[in-house]
Amino acid sequence: MFYLQDLKKFHYYYWFAFPAPNQPTVYIKEKSASITSLLNNKQIESFAQSYKTFDKEQKCFFAITKQEDTVVIKTLSSSLEVNKPVPNDSNTYFVFNDPSNGSNPGWPLRLFLAALLDHCPALVGTDIKVIGLRCNPTGGVENSKVFSVAVPKDVKSVEAAGWVGWERNDKGNFGPKLANMSASLDPVILADASSDLNIKLMKWRLVPDLDVDVMKTTKCLLLGAGTLGCHVARDLLAWGFRHITFIDNGKVSYSNPTRQVLFTHQDCLNGGRKKAEAAADGLKNILPSVVTKGLAAHIPMPGHPVGESLKKETISNIQLITEAISDHDVIFLLLDTREARWLPTLIAAHLGKIVINAALGFDSYLVMRHGIGGSTTEGSTSVNATMIPGGSLGCYFCNDVTAPGNSLKDRTLDQQCTVTRPGVAAIAGALAVEILVGLLQHPLRVHAPAVYNMNSDIEDVPPELQGILGPIPHSIRGFLHSYQNVVPTCAKFPQCIACSDIVINKYKEEGIEFLLKVFNSGNYLEEVTGLHELHLAAEMTDVLTFSDEDDEE
Numbered sequence: 001m002f003y004l005q006d007l008k009k010f011h012y013y014y015w016f017a018f019p020a021p022n023q024p025t026v027y028i029k030e031k032s033a034s035i036t037s038l039l040n041n042k043q044i045e046s047f048a049q050s051y052k053t054f055d056k057e058q059k060c061f062f063a064i065t066k067q068e069d070t071v072v073i074k075t076l077s078s079s080l081e082v083n084k085p086v087p088n089d090s091n092t093y094f095v096f097n098d099p100s101n102g103s104n105p106g107w108p109l110r111l112f113l114a115a116l117l118d119h120c121p122a123l124v125g126t127d128i129k130v131i132g133l134r135c136n137p138t139g140g141v142e143n144s145k146v147f148s149v150a151v152p153k154d155v156k157s158v159e160a161a162g163w164v165g166w167e168r169n170d171k172g173n174f175g176p177k178l179a180n181m182s183a184s185l186d187p188v189i190l191a192d193a194s195s196d197l198n199i200k201l202m203k204w205r206l207v208p209d210l211d212v213d214v215m216k217t218t219k220c221l222l223l224g225a226g227t228l229g230c231h232v233a234r235d236l237l238a239w240g241f242r243h244i245t246f247i248d249n250g251k252v253s254y255s256n257p258t259r260q261v262l263f264t265h266q267d268c269l270n271g272g273r274k275k276a277e278a279a280a281d282g283l284k285n286i287l288p289s290v291v292t293k294g295l296a297a298h299i300p301m302p303g304h305p306v307g308e309s310l311k312k313e314t315i316s317n318i319q320l321i322t323e324a325i326s327d328h329d330v331i332f333l334l335l336d337t338r339e340a341r342w343l344p345t346l347i348a349a350h351l352g353k354i355v356i357n358a359a360l361g362f363d364s365y366l367v368m369r370h371g372i373g374g375s376t377t378e379g380s381t382s383v384n385a386t387m388i389p390g391g392s393l394g395c396y397f398c399n400d401v402t403a404p405g406n407s408l409k410d411r412t413l414d415q416q417c418t419v420t421r422p423g424v425a426a427i428a429g430a431l432a433v434e435i436l437v438g439l440l441q442h443p444l445r446v447h448a449p450a451v452y453n454m455n456s457d458i459e460d461v462p463p464e465l466q467g468i469l470g471p472i473p474h475s476i477r478g479f480l481h482s483y484q485n486v487v488p489t490c491a492k493f494p495q496c497i498a499c500s501d502i503v504i505n506k507y508k509e510e511g512i513e514f515l516l517k518v519f520n521s522g523n524y525l526e527e528v529t530g531l532h533e534l535h536l537a538a539e540m541t542d543v544l545t546f547s548d549e550d551d552e553e
Contacts, residue, residue, distance in 0.1 A: 231429030
């Protein structure tokens, strides 16, 4: 037996071989018979008792002779003495220890016959009577078989014969077999299997229709690896997601580890590691089997002009972000500023991706799901008094009538930092993941409708509008100072600066050139979508209102 082990992967290779010469080619003349047809009960009992006391080293191959009601066991050396004729009378049988349990003899018979013919050439061309000894657990020999073997006259010598007997592997080739013991020995695989226990218990005991596998195969992209990003990633792991990618251009500072739960003090040293890479490593320290990576990239933003010196880097970042969004199924927007959310919102709407948005205030938060840009699938184009189909839901920018500008301009460093109560990010991150899971478990997935007035009475929501985990809101606005949530629902805004058909079509036509115009001008989006004219119309209405009042006075 050949044996090799790879202890790092817990792979064990083994190759069994039972070598035997491929000569002689012999034939079984008749169908095998039971030993009870050859020996009577007393002879069988005598055979069994003699075999038990026989020399251990001789028990594999020997000969027997019937004598009235007894059986005499002889060693081969005494049966095949030099210069004596070969015993070939009807009462003498050659015996081998037979491992087979079928009607055919086992492999050792080939070795036995080769040795007999090599030692006694006089047996060539004769019929050899053989017993395949098969002992039962109590030592009885009643299961043994009797064979009559015909030996041809043209038998080659052992030296001239080839050898066979190597076992084939699972592919039918001559080679070792693999015993993969990683599932029971590899701590990484054991950890991965155990980490799903809570989800499996939910399925077994509470939600039998829960689709466990959909979380494992869904690829999530987290834009932002700060406080929100860390909490969302941890909750994704807990729900069974195993493909998580981070995009962030920041570095871990000494103030981060107490709030951003994937970082440690070591990540802050020597100027700080890139947050995206450190977050990915932090996830692997928790669950080594997770497929994760961190991408360092700056997200270009409207109202943040791009000069010639930054144009190449900006285009490179756009391409990286676009490719990452294209490669993932779900996009989480977990960024610090309003304008940083615009580019991924547009690209995700263009590619039809699921988008989950989370934003924080000091003691408030917003968590929402976006509708699908350009969606025309069933149930996604109409709005009624009860609900809005998932494809027609508004995005983060649909409630705005102004384009995002540079929110960091003329602000001090401390004013640029997000200041929020520590518990807000944990709450918002958990709700963001729960909304995603609710979508994935809903029959309509991203097109799951959002009902109006969920705060009034959830029990009144029709069952056809719910998933297995209940109804799925469009957005959740929470206020920690009063410990209250509201769940407003709104439809797409036809002049939205991020997800409207106007903007998406402009992006399709001009690509990066369109994006550069947006980055370099804070008003360009308002002109493209017609918001500028809307503002003028609103101002004119105010003027006319004041004029009418003046006339009346």
